[in-house]
Amino acid sequence: RKEVEQDPGPFNVPEGATVAFNCTYSNSASQSFFWYRQDCRKEPKLLMSVYSSGNEDGRFTAQLNRASQYISLLIRDSKLSDSATYLCVVNFPTGGYNKLIFGAGTRLAVHP
Amino acid sequence: ETGVTQTPRHLVMGMTNKKSLKCEQHLGHNAMYWYKQSAKKPLELMFVYSLEERVENNSVPSRFSPECPNSSHLFLHLHTLQPEDSALYLCASSRDRVGPQHFGDGTRLSIL
Numbered sequence: 001r002k003e004v005e006q007d008p009g010p011f012n013v014p015e016g017a018t019v020a021f022n023c024t025y026s027n028s029a030s031q032s033f034f035w036y037r038q039d040c041r042k043e044p045k046l047l048m049s050v051y052s053s054g055n056e057d058g059r060f061t062a063q064l065n066r067a068s069q070y071i072s073l074l075i076r077d078s079k080l081s082d083s084a085t086y087l088c089v090v091n092f093p094t095g096g097y098n099k100l101i102f103g104a105g106t107r108l109a110v111h112p
Numbered sequence: 113e114t115g116v117t118q119t120p121r122h123l124v125m126g127m128t129n130k131k132s133l134k135c136e137q138h139l140g141h142n143a144m145y146w147y148k149q150s151a152k153k154p155l156e157l158m159f160v161y162s163l164e165e166r167v168e169n170n171s172v173p174s175r176f177s178p179e180c181p182n183s184s185h186l187f188l189h190l191h192t193l194q195p196e197d198s199a200l201y202l203c204a205s206s207r208d209r210v211g212p213q214h215f216g217d218g219t220r221l222s223i224l
Contacts, residue, residue: 034212043202043215102155
């Protein structure tokens with residue numbers, strides 16, 4: 001089983017659609033969870049942290065299910081500018097430092 | 113955003129050359145990281161420095177040699193690289209052991 005697993009997509013959706021991405025992780029001791037966004041040939045940028053109670057930032061909602069070791073990202077009212085690759089990132093506790101494991105990413109393409 | 117800056121942005125070198133990649137963070141973070149991102153692959157952690165001490169060397173070949181002279185600067189010295197080392201090299205920093213990492217723009221490296 002991969003340490004962090006995501007559906008690679010691509011997800012092709014029209015503007016205004018709602019789209020959801022899922023991610024599973026293998027280490028039950030993980031404590032920190034993030035979604036990053038990466039545009040083509042650019043560096044990853046932090047989109048949002050994911051908290052146990054779930055959290056929302058504008059059109060973006062992140063959920064965490066520790067029992068199932070599952071994270072999700074929901075994007076409402078998709079914009080053309082949302083087109084990117086979304087990386088699920090999970091902290092794997094090891095030796096007292098922050099080892100982040102990155103998923104391979106889910107590609108989103110929003111079309112007019 | 114200038115929180116983490118990397119130079120050069122692009123580098124083309126022959127297999128016998130020696131070059132160095134530089135990373136500087138202006139965020140007051142305590143940990144710095146080198147990642148490699150090859151085409152269509154997830155980010156691969158190469159090195160981790162916490163408070164200027166190397167805490168992880170993720171089975172990286174010795175032709176890559178990191179240096180962290182202080183908590184704000186990180187170098188990656190390169191020598192006798194192979195064509196398969198062509199990739200995007202990303203530097204990141206984080207404030208503490210569980211927080212998110214912030215990335216620089218990356219250096220796109222091509223080995224001839």
